[in-house]
Amino acid sequence: MTDFTLFVAPNTCARVPTIALEQIGVPFETHLVRVARNEQKSPEFLALNPKGKVPTLLIDGAPLTENVAILSWLNTTYPEAGLLPKTSNTFEALQQTADLSFFAATVHPTVTRIAMPLKFIEDKALSFEIVRPVGVEAMKELMTMINTRLEKGPWWYGDEWSVVDGYLYWVWTRIVGVGFPVDGFDNVVRHRELSEERPAVQRAMAREALNIETLKEEGLYIAPR
Ligand SMILES: N[C@@H](CCC(=O)N[C@@H](CS)C(=O)NCC(=O)O)C(=O)O
Numbered sequence: 001m002t003d004f005t006l007f008v009a010p011n012t013c014a015r016v017p018t019i020a021l022e023q024i025g026v027p028f029e030t031h032l033v034r035v036a037r038n039e040q041k042s043p044e045f046l047a048l049n050p051k052g053k054v055p056t057l058l059i060d061g062a063p064l065t066e067n068v069a070i071l072s073w074l075n076t077t078y079p080e081a082g083l084l085p086k087t088s089n090t091f092e093a094l095q096q097t098a099d100l101s102f103f104a105a106t107v108h109p110t111v112t113r114i115a116m117p118l119k120f121i122e123d124k125a126l127s128f129e130i131v132r133p134v135g136v137e138a139m140k141e142l143m144t145m146i147n148t149r150l151e152k153g154p155w156w157y158g159d160e161w162s163v164v165d166g167y168l169y170w171v172w173t174r175i176v177g178v179g180f181p182v183d184g185f186d187n188v189v190r191h192r193e194l195s196e197e198r199p200a201v202q203r204a205m206a207r208e209a210l211n212i213e214t215l216k217e218e219g220l221y222i223a224p225r
Pocket of ligand 1: 014053054066
């Protein structure tokens, strides 16, 4: 049996592969990375992932990084788990890669401007007054497109849930958690409600809640703000 360890931190994009692994139903461990201690930049972690980021998935001890790669690998390895709709040719498969890449390379950096503005300007007041609003405006444009897409059905691909919906779930909860306005994005609000009815999402969030408890006990929890 394959041995999986997923390096995670609460509220991060590591939630997406956590949902994917829960959807597959394969046993896996999460390794909590203490961001407050900068463990993601420790020599031990950098030896696994020189980029110093979660998620990192150890597959029988070999690290795989980047959400797009991790999710694609899981989908290819567990084709029956329904992580992505079945495709019949390379073009269709690459359209799915484009969707995952859109979330990783366009939506995620916009999340960072909203959720972690201090990464861009050290001055606290300026980061919240300038960087976050710029991110919010950019995100409104992206969410308008996503909200329109969800008119075709409750999920990114219509009637069929996929891990792209796991990605959207993380993005939406992360930005709403720091005050992104939900008005006008009714389909995305509904998407969140439906996502939270899914057992795999519930199990992923339960794992995250345990990690939050651990960090709180250690005085190392950084709450979204
Ligand atoms: N392109 C990477 C991005 C990973 C990423 O930015 N992870 C963030 C959390 S959402 C992180 O580890 N941040 C810690 C840091 O930058 O020190 C992916 O999609 O997996």
